[in-house]
Amino acid sequence: xxxxxxxxxxxxxxVAAASVGKAALAALPEPVLMDSAATAPPLYPxxxxxxxxxxxxxxxxxxxxxxxxxxxFHLVAEPVLREIAPGMKAHLWGYNGQSPGPTIEVVEGDRVxxxxxxxxxxxxxxxxHGQRLPNGMDGVGGLNQPQIPVGKTFAYEFVARRPGxxxxxxxxxxxxxxxxxxxxxxxxxxxxRHPLIGEVQRDFCFxxxxxxxxxxxxxPKINTMLDFNLWxxxxxxxxxxxxxxxxxxxxxxxxxxxxxxxxxxxxxxxxEFVVSGSDGGPWxxxxxxxEVTTDVAVGQMRQPxxxxxxxxxxxxxxxxxxxxxxxxxxxxxxxxxxxxxxLVQKIQKLVPDYMVMGERGMADMGEMEMPLPENTLPMMTxxxxxxxxxxxxxxxxxxxxxxxxxxDYGDPGWYQQPAGTQAYEWQDAPxxxxxxxxxxxxxxxxxxxxxxxxxxxxxxxHH
Ligand SMILES: [Cu+2]
Numbered sequence: 001x002x003x004x005x006x007x008x009x010x011x012x013x014x015v016a017a018a019s020v021g022k023a024a025l026a027a028l029p030e031p032v033l034m035d036s037a038a039t040a041p042p043l044y045p046x047x048x049x050x051x052x053x054x055x056x057x058x059x060x061x062x063x064x065x066x067x068x069x070x071x072x073f074h075l076v077a078e079p080v081l082r083e084i085a086p087g088m089k090a091h092l093w094g095y096n097g098q099s100p101g102p103t104i105e106v107v108e109g110d111r112v113x114x115x116x117x118x119x120x121x122x123x124x125x126x127x128x129h130g131q132r133l134p135n136g137m138d139g140v141g142g143l144n145q146p147q148i149p150v151g152k153t154f155a156y157e158f159v160a161r162r163p164g165x166x167x168x169x170x171x172x173x174x175x176x177x178x179x180x181x182x183x184x185x186x187x188x189x190x191x192x193r194h195p196l197i198g199e200v201q202r203d204f205c206f207x208x209x210x211x212x213x214x215x216x217x218x219x220p221k222i223n224t225m226l227d228f229n230l231w232x233x234x235x236x237x238x239x240x241x242x243x244x245x246x247x248x249x250x251x252x253x254x255x256x257x258x259x260x261x262x263x264x265x266x267x268x269x270x271x272e273f274v275v276s277g278s279d280g281g282p283w284x285x286x287x288x289x290x291e292v293t294t295d296v297a298v299g300q301m302r303q304p305x306x307x308x309x310x311x312x313x314x315x316x317x318x319x320x321x322x323x324x325x326x327x328x329x330x331x332x333x334x335x336x337x338x339x340x341x342x343l344v345q346k347i348q349k350l351v352p353d354y355m356v357m358g359e360r361g362m363a364d365m366g367e368m369e370m371p372l373p374e375n376t377l378p379m380m381t382x383x384x385x386x387x388x389x390x391x392x393x394x395x396x397x398x399x400x401x402x403x404x405x406x407x408d409y410g411d412p413g414w415y416q417q418p419a420g421t422q423a424y425e426w427q428d429a430p431x432x433x434x435x436x437x438x439x440x441x442x443x444x445x446x447x448x449x450x451x452x453x454x455x456x457x458x459x460x461x462h463h
Pocket of ligand 1: 231263264265320
């Protein structure tokens with residue numbers, strides 16, 4: 001138990017399959033730990049009932065051992081160092097080397113024993129969100145069980161009674177422990193064909209989470225209640241979130257759980273989906289309606305499902321525009337329409353790094369080489385085949401390709417649009433002249449710019 005094993009995703013299934021001696025079965029299962037924030041390939045079950053595994057975005061599935069018909073997992077609650085995106089690492093709390101913890105995958109009817117070892121500096125518990133289980137296994141510290149003291153291991157044991165998508169998280173000093181990143185995903189697969197659970201070729205899952213980490217620092221501020229500044233999927237921010245890579249005409253399910261303190265309208269481009277279920281279970285066919293955005297409220301899970309029948313690189317993101325940005329100074333006045341010509345150069349003689357934010361909108365931020373504090377992500381970032389993507393936070397792409405092989409989750413690169421299918425610059429005629437809106441225009445074709453004094457305002461209330 002003291003030995004820390006680090007496995008690449010590919011090596012994990014070998015661990016799950018390894019035979020375990022009889023004496024060892026009486027002992028705690030060796031904890032499996034992960035040192036990478038990359039998306040691990042699906043973990044195909046080598047023991048227990050068969051199922052079609054999920055792929056955890058920038059995460060992994062925890063291997064188990066079978067012990068006399070019981071599926072045994074070992075979770076270790078501990079401080080971890082998580083890469084949020086290349087260029088930024090955060091000191092979080094999580095499980096088995098990462099935050100969020102590994103995904104637990106079981107099959108309807110499985111008897112499951114979960115050992116939880118506490119290596120945090122304070123007590124903890126785990127609540128198995130959405131599960132049907134005996135009351136004493138529900139994990140609310142003080143209510144259902146004594147807290148798990150520092151250094152101790154508790155065992156939870158129950159039968160995974162209903163198939164569906166669930167989560168796990170502490171129910172002990174919750175504001176601290178969830179603000180620090182303690183959470184994980186749980187999928188119970190159906191034991192056979194289920195009338196309301198469709199078979200899909202790609203089954204993704206991830207958790208929405210959020211942190212408040214000051215630019216230049218690495219530890220979340222745990223007393224923050226609403227004004228978080230780092231919006232993440234599985235503790236990753238764009239461009240650190242992997243793309244969802246699928247084959248043309250694959251059926252795709254994306255299971256999304258929300259353990260932040262605000263709602264997230266999840267929006268997919270280029271396709272319609274139906275929500276096929278929640279943490280309450282699969283939804284009846286009669287309530288499944290076409291959508292392109294579905295709101296995932298706090299403490300909820302939603303699973304959009306669709307046919308990926310349009311090739312391309314399709315944006316998939318939270319529709320709150322400040323959730324697709326990385327941390328920034330909040331008390332920046334709006335400078336749109338203010339003419340700074342000449343002024344910047346004068347100030348730069350005194351303050352070499354001085355720059356004006358947002359004189360023509362914020363788009364300049366996407367390409368500016370702005371001096372940033374160490375361990376800080378640019379506010380609007382990521383580069384696509386045509387330049388800066390100007391996104392951060394809760395954003396990634398769904399990549400649909402004819403040539404993507406079944407079972408291949410690798411990134412196919414950027415989409416090559418067929419000739420004649422991309423927006424293009426109109427070259428045949430000069431642009432029409434616009435009448436001046438205020439009648440005080442400076443000439444034909446030039447819209448009037450009205451100069452206004454812009455007062456610095458703070459906007460602390462985002463939600
Ligand atoms: Cu959001």
